[in-house]
Amino acid sequence: MERPQKSHRSRQSGPSAKKKSNADKKKRDITEEKKQNPKAFAFNSKVKAKRLQSRAVEKEQRRLHIPTVDRTTGEPAPYVIVVHGPPQVGKSLLIKSLIKHYTKHNISEVKGPITIISGKQRRLQFVECPNDINGMIDAAKFADLALLLIDGSYGFEMETFEFLNIMQVHGFPKVMGVLTHLDKFKDVKKLKKTKQRLKHRFWTEIYDGAKLFYLSGLIHGKYVKREIHNLARFISVMKFHPLSWRTSHPYVLVDRFEDVTPPDKISTNNKCDRNVTVYGYLRGCNMKKGTKVHIAGVGDYNVAGLTGLADPCPLPSAAKKKGLRDKEKLFYAPMSGLGDLLYDKYAVYVNINDNLVQYSKVGDDDTSRKGTEKDVGVDLVKSLHNTKYTVDEKLNKSSINIFSQKSNSLNEIMNDDDEVHVKHLVEPKEELDTIDSDDESDDSTETGSPRFKNDKKQTFADNNIEEEREFHEGRIRRKAVFGNESKPDDQEASDEDDETENDNSNYESSSSDEDEEEEEEEEEEDIEENMGNASKWKESLLERTVSRQTTNLMQLVYGKSETKSNDSSYENIDASVSSDDDDEFFKPKNEGKKKSSNGLEGDEVNAADCSKFTNYARIKDWKNEEIIESIRDRFVTGDWSKAAQRGKAAETENENDDDVFGEFEDLETGEKHDGDKTGDTNKDIDADVEERRLKKLALRAKFDAQYP
Numbered sequence: 001m002e003r004p005q006k007s008h009r010s011r012q013s014g015p016s017a018k019k020k021s022n023a024d025k026k027k028r029d030i031t032e033e034k035k036q037n038p039k040a041f042a043f044n045s046k047v048k049a050k051r052l053q054s055r056a057v058e059k060e061q062r063r064l065h066i067p068t069v070d071r072t073t074g075e076p077a078p079y080v081i082v083v084h085g086p087p088q089v090g091k092s093l094l095i096k097s098l099i100k101h102y103t104k105h106n107i108s109e110v111k112g113p114i115t116i117i118s119g120k121q122r123r124l125q126f127v128e129c130p131n132d133i134n135g136m137i138d139a140a141k142f143a144d145l146a147l148l149l150i151d152g153s154y155g156f157e158m159e160t161f162e163f164l165n166i167m168q169v170h171g172f173p174k175v176m177g178v179l180t181h182l183d184k185f186k187d188v189k190k191l192k193k194t195k196q197r198l199k200h201r202f203w204t205e206i207y208d209g210a211k212l213f214y215l216s217g218l219i220h221g222k223y224v225k226r227e228i229h230n231l232a233r234f235i236s237v238m239k240f241h242p243l244s245w246r247t248s249h250p251y252v253l254v255d256r257f258e259d260v261t262p263p264d265k266i267s268t269n270n271k272c273d274r275n276v277t278v279y280g281y282l283r284g285c286n287m288k289k290g291t292k293v294h295i296a297g298v299g300d301y302n303v304a305g306l307t308g309l310a311d312p313c314p315l316p317s318a319a320k321k322k323g324l325r326d327k328e329k330l331f332y333a334p335m336s337g338l339g340d341l342l343y344d345k346y347a348v349y350v351n352i353n354d355n356l357v358q359y360s361k362v363g364d365d366d367t368s369r370k371g372t373e374k375d376v377g378v379d380l381v382k383s384l385h386n387t388k389y390t391v392d393e394k395l396n397k398s399s400i401n402i403f404s405q406k407s408n409s410l411n412e413i414m415n416d417d418d419e420v421h422v423k424h425l426v427e428p429k430e431e432l433d434t435i436d437s438d439d440e441s442d443d444s445t446e447t448g449s450p451r452f453k454n455d456k457k458q459t460f461a462d463n464n465i466e467e468e469r470e471f472h473e474g475r476i477r478r479k480a481v482f483g484n485e486s487k488p489d490d491q492e493a494s495d496e497d498d499e500t501e502n503d504n505s506n507y508e509s510s511s512s513d514e515d516e517e518e519e520e521e522e523e524e525e526d527i528e529e530n531m532g533n534a535s536k537w538k539e540s541l542l543e544r545t546v547s548r549q550t551t552n553l554m555q556l557v558y559g560k561s562e563t564k565s566n567d568s569s570y571e572n573i574d575a576s577v578s579s580d581d582d583d584e585f586f587k588p589k590n591e592g593k594k595k596s597s598n599g600l601e602g603d604e605v606n607a608a609d610c611s612k613f614t615n616y617a618r619i620k621d622w623k624n625e626e627i628i629e630s631i632r633d634r635f636v637t638g639d640w641s642k643a644a645q646r647g648k649a650a651e652t653e654n655e656n657d658d659d660v661f662g663e664f665e666d667l668e669t670g671e672k673h674d675g676d677k678t679g680d681t682n683k684d685i686d687a688d689v690e691e692r693r694l695k696k697l698a699l700r701a702k703f704d705a706q707y708p
């Protein structure tokens, strides 16, 4: 016999009993408080309520996306974080500070991608974006996250908007803003005001609530630890959604390259075809041997060989433990001269700092060795001692430069016939050249004026942003001036200003006074008005989407649609697009209209599949009562035998209809067939057909009677 189970007896003493009672008490306190003072737990500020609501909706919206299938096998390649900003904004310093935070190592220079391990399952690759358009285009192609650095003391510069526009056409990776040089503000109120203004402008450009970090200044030449810690946290937990184009195309961000052309070949012909081996992580999908590769800024090349190498910066073991041990905080920055081990197909190079090595500079005049036989090995080593520059240094001297536009770039070294070896973990890196800032400062010294403004303003991409070149702090800067924005100095500083949620000292707005909030609200509205509610560059998104939609793959394969789309909305869009078309000007009058109205040339996405035959005569108007009635008997509740009869009647009708279209001309024989005549001559055949049809009907009726 089964005994009834004992009911659970909760603990009366000990730590778990204590814990439970504490939790119960807390819960009771909160509900009691709520009962006593219900107002305290409701929204008492419409600004806050509005903000909370929009945040919740945004979060919800962000969650909604088409599920992406992760087809990557093995360890995922590091995420690429591109640090972008105008010259001297602090890009290198930010990368150095982040590397220091993650690895506890100081790096002296930022050159090429720097790979670090940021967590048990995550690696990051930091790249400084070059300050030229070509570099920006390349960076936008591989960035998983773009950190946009903005000089807070100066305001937005054109470089930021240029990069945003470039990213827009490359799938728009994740974006976060970082304000630097905030320590230049002496007035706290002005600082707050500026922060808020820049934040709103940033939101206008990206989206409401886009993350903007503030780096308040430098301590011992580095950004404040706490602020870097917060930024690093965000990067470490950020979710990266793969961009569809990238996941279906293999690409490599080169973090090291070597010229492996035999030296004698170069010595005989300095301009000979070179063999270059590039290393980097392969992303996207697998790459086949023999694939042609495009090297940004250089050209298209054949891949001579492809080898999988050991990961130079492997993820820590999957053993269960919290966090990373210091030993596991690896990093790999071959171009910055970091990481003591270099792996190659043929060798492992150990990097030993020069100060740790004492070279025996033994010359030929060494008396101790006199008389001994000359050893080839010794000679070789001696010649190595005498080498002034390493291969890397020599390469650097020749300024191999993929991204920027130097004349002596890799472009010149490599000819079209050159072969490229792509090795496992790669990225074509380039010398991250400091933009034209040098040239600019040269200009400035020529000008000799401490500060000048270029009267010539350029409108940026029709989006209400104007470029204003001015001489500032020893160089020419390209300030972004917004058409509808009042000057910052004109704006009154408000007493209370909310800090953004990611403000390092305070994550939530702390003001509670209603008056203040109303003021704040008005202020925010003012700002919104001044800045326009939506960024102009986003307006082109719809157009872009529509223009993309008009590319109809089916039409490309099967030719133009011959049927008119039923979807009126698409017709409208189509009409608007075609009316914008410049070609319209060159068409004979009314032709454009004719085409769009008869739908023959329409690019409607929803047009019926012209590859399949559709008998439009059979399409019925289902609003018509009679037609609805005609199918009533086809349902379970109806009389099926009636339906069968009706069906036969309809078929006969259709067959008769078909006879109407019986006329045709045999193009091969030139013989003309008249539909009616054919009907007469084939009377006997028709009689047979009719007989067979009746037989069929009888059989069907019999069947229906058996299985009602």
Ligand SMILES: Nc1nc2c(ncn2[C@@H]2O[C@H](COP(=O)(O)OP(=O)(O)OP(=O)(O)O)[C@@H](O)[C@H]2O)c(=O)[nH]1
Binding pocket: 085, 086, 087, 088, 089, 090, 091, 092, 093, 094, 131, 180, 181, 182, 183, 184, 215, 216, 217, 218, 221, 434, 435, 437
């Ligand atoms: N006062 C102050 N100085 C800063 C700040 N951020 C960077 N700097 C200084 O600005 C200078 C330029 O910093 P970098 O990190 O070299 O700037 P960059 O953007 O890499 O410069 P380029 O590579 O030449 O474009 C350095 O001297 C930094 O110390 C900041 O927030 N406040």
